[in-house]
Amino acid sequence: GEDVEQSLFLSVREGDSSVINCTYTDSSSTYLYWYKQEPGAGLQLLTYIFSNMDMKQDQRLTVLLNKKDKHLSLRIADTQTGDSAIYFCAERVFSHMNYGGSQGNLIFGKGTKLSVKP
Amino acid sequence: DAGVIQSPRHEVTEMGQEVTLRCKPISGHNSLFWYRQTMMRGLELLIYFNNNVPIDDSGMPEDRFSAKMPNASFSTLKIQPSEPRDSAVYFCASSLVGTETQYFGPGTRLLVL
Numbered sequence: 573g574e575d576v577e578q579s580l581f582l583s584v585r586e587g588d589s590s591v592i593n594c595t596y597t598d599s600s601s602t603y604l605y606w607y608k609q610e611p612g613a614g615l616q617l618l619t620y621i622f623s624n625m626d627m628k629q630d631q632r633l634t635v636l637l638n639k640k641d642k643h644l645s646l647r648i649a650d651t652q653t654g655d656s657a658i659y660f661c662a663e664r665v666f667s668h669m670n671y672g673g674s675q676g677n678l679i680f681g682k683g684t685k686l687s688v689k690p
Numbered sequence: 691d692a693g694v695i696q697s698p699r700h701e702v703t704e705m706g707q708e709v710t711l712r713c714k715p716i717s718g719h720n721s722l723f724w725y726r727q728t729m730m731r732g733l734e735l736l737i738y739f740n741n742n743v744p745i746d747d748s749g750m751p752e753d754r755f756s757a758k759m760p761n762a763s764f765s766t767l768k769i770q771p772s773e774p775r776d777s778a779v780y781f782c783a784s785s786l787v788g789t790e791t792q793y794f795g796p797g798t799r800l801l802v803l
Contacts, residue, residue, distance in 0.1 A: 605790075612796075613797075614781055614783075614795050614796045615781070617793070660733065677746065678723075678735065679735075680733040680734075683732065683733075
């Protein structure tokens, strides 16, 4: 079945770069996502990448996709204390029950807790 | 836009009681998702709807769980009877079919004693 794996914790110093890694198993994934969850809040979409892309950059965020190895990473440049949160990797898969639309399920990793030390 | 609205934000109940969680998706969105988040299992999809029709409920843990979407602006997730192992944060998310973004609500934190 589908599975998404992430390391559980990452600690960095303010101003350094953070790199959060993720592996997934479904080779048919079309989109891969990074979500951010702050304490007591819902998930906020940070960015996503289509499977035919290798890289996507958005301000301080860089997403790298190695489709051969099924490896996704999120790099946060100049990490700030406000970046402390849990980061979830997710892949989009299509249920065999899906019909009448293009919406698929998201399979999430367990999240990486990023701690930024001043 | 107010975003996805969930109520209640917190619920404490006793084992055996019925629990109803509510969700109002973003206006104009036609897909709605219910997720459950626990420390042990992470974030799991329970069920999702397209145009008010349940598409995939394979994530619903057992018959004690049921979900409805009577119209485009409202959905409920009901647990009857509730058990301590149902304690979790339940998220609702909505999106527009054909787009790639699911927007999450703030969640309902459920504690079953």
